[in-house]
Amino acid sequence: MIITIDSLNRHKFGSVLDDMYRLRARVFQGRLGWDVNVQDGMERDEFDDLDPTHVVSLDDDGNVVGCMRLLQTTGPHMLADVFYSILDGEPPLRSSRLWEATRFCVDTARLSGGKSRNSISYVTSEVMIGAFEYAQKAGVLDAVAVIDPVMNRVLKRSGNAPYDYVGSAKPMGKVTAMAALMDCSDERIASIREFSDIRGNVFSSEEEVIALIAEKSRPKSDNCIPFRPAKGSSGELQDYFVQQLRDANSPEEIVAVRQLIEAVSGTLSDKSRQALRRFN
Structure with a gap:
């Protein structure tokens, strides 16, 4: 499931962002050996302070398993300010309809091979679909991404081949870096979906994610009641909680349900909260 986190909702998803930064540290410093800034086990840089949008993939247990950062090119961004040698002296690309995609990674330790829902391939495609669909709705036409030859091959194999490149490939530490251009088109999204066999909506609502994180x-205890967030509206969450209260077989289970209701009460409508109080 995909959640997009930006300046408008980041206050709701601090724990998700922290887990995302920890994943980035494990991947970029731990696995790839990049020279990145890691503090308290989390990888962040100055571009994270510019209110980017983070496209985050969560598994069914609420673990961050993939992410990508989207940043406008009208201001500071990595291709203009870090990887500018790729541009061969040409001015950086700047447009409100061109975004930069960076810090893409997936949790290869947690995910499996193949194309199942919990696979590296699936999450890679899910993040790509989420990023392109989100950007498309924002009126963005194209994305530029600094990638290496390995990622370039991954993109080509997954129905997401760049349509062009900017500048020329340059050695950057242990890897070679290049700047790839991809359009945010229906055709590209359809191609990724066809490759991954992802047919439905990849986005989760804020309410679903808040309930899952809660x-x-x-x-955890023997009295915990298994929970998966209800799809859709506040009313459906209310129905779920009412059913859990009816099915509770002990005072401990009732307390567990009430604690969960309290944890997600901010996502419920006033009407739903009042109904649950009456039920209690």
Whole structure:
């Protein structure tokens, strides 16, 4: 499932962002050996302070398993300010309809091979679909990404081949870097979906993710009631909680349900909260 986190909703998803930064540290410093800034086990840079949009993939247990950062090119961005040698002296690309995609990674330790839902291939495609569909709705026409030859081959194999490149490939530390251009078109999105066999909506609502994270953070015990966030509206969450209260077989289970209701109460409508109070 995909959640997009930006300046408008980041206050709701601090724990998700922290897990995302930890994943980035494990991948970019730990696995790839990049010279990146890691503090307290989290990788962040100055571009994370510019209110980018983070496209984050979560598994069914609320773990961050993939991510990508989208940043406007009208201001500072990595191709203009870090990887500018790729441009061979040409001015950086700047347009409100061109975004930069960086810091893409997936959790290869947690994910499997193949094309199943919990596979590296699936999450890679899910993040790409989420990024392109989100950008498309924002009126963005193209994305530029600094990649290496390995990622270039991954993109080509997954129905997401760049349509062009900017400048020329340059050695950057242990890898070779190049700047690839990809259009945010229906055809590209359809091609990725065809490759990955992802047919439905990849986005989760904020309410679903908040409920999932609340369940993940709740202390586990023998009396915990398995929970998967209800799809859709506040009313459906209300129905779910009412059913859990009806099915509770002990005072401990009732307390567990009430704790979960309290944890996600901010996502419920006033009407739903009042109904649950009456039920209690």
